[in-house]
Amino acid sequence: MEKLTITDTFGGPKRKGERTRxxxxxxxxxxxxxxGFGATSIEEIxxxxxxxxxxxxxxxxxxxxLARALLQRYIEQDDEILDQVFDRARELVDDPLHQLLAALKMLAEVLEDLPNGHPGCIVAVYCYQERLFDKEVRDLNRHAVLAWRTRFRAILDDIATQYQTTEPVDxxxxxxxxxxVLEGGIVMSKALNEPRKLADQVMLLRSFLKLLFTQ
Incomplete structure (x- = not known):
């Protein structure tokens, strides 16, 4: 399988004001x-x-x-990466389970190629410091997590039309x-200073899902 190259949709021509922002x-x-957000001052920025x-x-x-803009930017970038990975998987194979397995393999390769590992997750940072933010920011953070659930549930529902699970699961x-697993892998790789750890966890997740479903 060819290695996926993630394109940077934020790198196109921008006006001066957009570049500054x-x-x-x-x-x-x-x-x-x-x-953390609390320890980051406007003055240093x-x-x-x-x-x-x-x-x-x-x-x-x-x-x-600023907090809202940072979170929205992170969500958009995260969605763009996942869209590219799963769109490419759908181009390669028709079977929904093998689409998921291919997408996870490509995602692991993308993560493994990051020179210093995954930089971290804004969503997770905001969860730990939620008292610093207004309701709009907290709601946006919750929406991001629910969007992950919706994305992956739709994929699993598609698989379930053709495959049964080997164990009864929700x-x-x-x-x-x-x-x-994705979020925990980020934490684990940073805590251990082992950049490969996240990609390894994605591949273990892939193995689990492959075993979970049987035709």
Whole structure:
């Protein structure tokens, strides 16, 4: 199977204002993933970006608006990667189970190619610091997790039309397990400083799902 190359949909031509906004979000994202949202100050972002305060507040009225933009950006990038992986799998094979297995293999290869491992998950960071955010940010974070459930449940339901499970399971719980393995793999790889750990967990998940379903 050919290795999937993930295209960067955020890398096209942008106007100066858009480039500045993206620069702010990139700096903020790195800082938040390294030390959390509460420990990331607007002042350090302004300094790193080489902006004035008025330049920052032109793009974001306050820190909660920055939080929303960071989360939305992460969700969009995450969705784009998953869309590319699963769309490519559907192009390669017709069988829904083998589509899932192919997609997970391609995803593991993408993750393995990251030079310093996965940078971390904004959704997870926000869960641990939810008191810092307004209701809109908290609701958006919850929506992101539910969207993962919806995505994977639809795939599993498609598989279930052609395959039976070897054990009685709730497919919604299995859908949540897929998200749990991905998120847990990020934490494990960072905690152990083993960048390959996430890709290894994805491949173990692939093996489990292959064993779970039988024709």
């Amino acid at each position: 993206e620069r702010i979000l990139e700096i903020a994202s790195q800082a938040v993933l390294e030390k 302004i300094c790193e970006a080489g902006l004035t305060k008025s330049g920052f507040f032109y793009h974001f009225s306050d820190k909660n608006e 497919l919604e719980q299995v859908a949540d397990m897929i998200s749990t």
